[in-house]
Amino acid sequence: MKLSARAQRLQPSATLTITAKAKALKSQGVDVIGFGAGEPDFDSPDHVKEEAIRAINKGMTKYTGVGGIDELKDAIIYRLKEDHNLEYEKSEIIASVGAKHTLYNIMQVLFDSGDEVIVPAPYWVSYPEQIRLAEATPVILDTKEAEGFKILPDDLRAHINSKTKALILNYPSNPTGATYNEEELRAIVDVAMDAGLIIISDEIYEKIVYNGIKHIPVASLGEDIKKSTILVNGVSKTYSMTGWRIGYAAGDKEVISAMSKLQGQSTSNPTSISQWAAIAAFTGDHQVIEDRTKEFEQRKNYIVEKLNDIPEIYCFDPQGAFYVFPNVSGYYGKEYNGKVIKDSLDFTEFVLDEAKVAVVPGVAFGSDDHVRISYATSMDDIVEGINRITEAVKKLS
Numbered sequence: 001m002k003l004s005a006r007a008q009r010l011q012p013s014a015t016l017t018i019t020a021k022a023k024a025l026k027s028q029g030v031d032v033i034g035f036g037a038g039e040p041d042f043d044s045p046d047h048v049k050e051e052a053i054r055a056i057n058k059g060m061t062k063y064t065g066v067g068g069i070d071e072l073k074d075a076i077i078y079r080l081k082e083d084h085n086l087e088y089e090k091s092e093i094i095a096s097v098g099a100k101h102t103l104y105n106i107m108q109v110l111f112d113s114g115d116e117v118i119v120p121a122p123y124w125v126s127y128p129e130q131i132r133l134a135e136a137t138p139v140i141l142d143t144k145e146a147e148g149f150k151i152l153p154d155d156l157r158a159h160i161n162s163k164t165k166a167l168i169l170n171y172p173s174n175p176t177g178a179t180y181n182e183e184e185l186r187a188i189v190d191v192a193m194d195a196g197l198i199i200i201s202d203e204i205y206e207k208i209v210y211n212g213i214k215h216i217p218v219a220s221l222g223e224d225i226k227k228s229t230i231l232v233n234g235v236s237k238t239y240s241m242t243g244w245r246i247g248y249a250a251g252d253k254e255v256i257s258a259m260s261k262l263q264g265q266s267t268s269n270p271t272s273i274s275q276w277a278a279i280a281a282f283t284g285d286h287q288v289i290e291d292r293t294k295e296f297e298q299r300k301n302y303i304v305e306k307l308n309d310i311p312e313i314y315c316f317d318p319q320g321a322f323y324v325f326p327n328v329s330g331y332y333g334k335e336y337n338g339k340v341i342k343d344s345l346d347f348t349e350f351v352l353d354e355a356k357v358a359v360v361p362g363v364a365f366g367s368d369d370h371v372r373i374s375y376a377t378s379m380d381d382i383v384e385g386i387n388r389i390t391e392a393v394k395k396l397s
């Protein structure tokens, strides 16, 4: 069958080849250590699971309102007020099938062919593809490692023209772990506001921050800014609930209402049972979240130190999320067994073949000098995996 032009344009994930190879090795009984995970290794909290079971037993298993039940919207509103003193009404909130779906809906209702959308790189893999699916054009804004992977206001200004409709922000960032303090954020947002841009702010890692940092949502910077911002968040990362598929957007009524219309013709409501579980997550005890973030921070500290001990690797110290994004380009041009390492894909293959460790090539995130290592895995695996990488790269000359 002939596929649509849209389907043919879709890029397969550059991470798939490596993941498939790692899986094949594992099924052959090879002891592969996986650093590819894009989700917390922790289980969903008990009170979340209990609430889901209660919802099933009470028959909460029917269609709900398209954008989620009122109780869920109230729980989201409560969280935003409690954590950030942000005020929203129910008409400004929509729940979807994970934040990825939320983002997809946003792009579909906001963008047309001819629109340009600024995506800071390194970026989360789905932004450019979702923008293209909405027929708009992603404009990549490269950030520099030396600047802590942060957008500089002048760089942003230089990427804006009359076609620019929106700016995507994601902090703490997947894959770099970079985040912004209030002053830095204001400087960027001022440029976006001057140009009349919509700000789509993916803050899904807001609770996973280190060194005592307090996350500052874009929308909290002022009433005008809040009006121009669509805040995206969800339960996947904060509450270790990736499989439940609940994400949300908070922002302009008209946009939310358009998203609801689109959702009404595509997925309808996110799973009713998951909505109740999400309410338990948003309103329940948050101590478990703090404990897990401390655990992530310990792993992060270990891994950053060990990677920086490797001669040709530089590893930026992330302030949030659960990834490190080491620069491995010092090994480019070196070889082993007659094969020259030329880019992040080659390095990733080398590490999988020689160290039996699976990492993700930076090219998938728009940065070919790096690889992404997730530390959402046990400390034992981290110690063993980093040891193996340390030994393997010694073979490169």
Ligand SMILES: *Cc1c(COP(=O)(O)O)cnc(C)c1O
Binding pocket: 038, 097, 098, 099, 100, 101, 124, 170, 173, 174, 202, 204, 234, 235, 236, 237, 242, 245, 246, 247
């Ligand atoms: C994981 C992730 C998402 C999507 O999460 P959902 O599971 O769809 O809620 C969105 N943005 C970033 C940056 C992510 O890492």
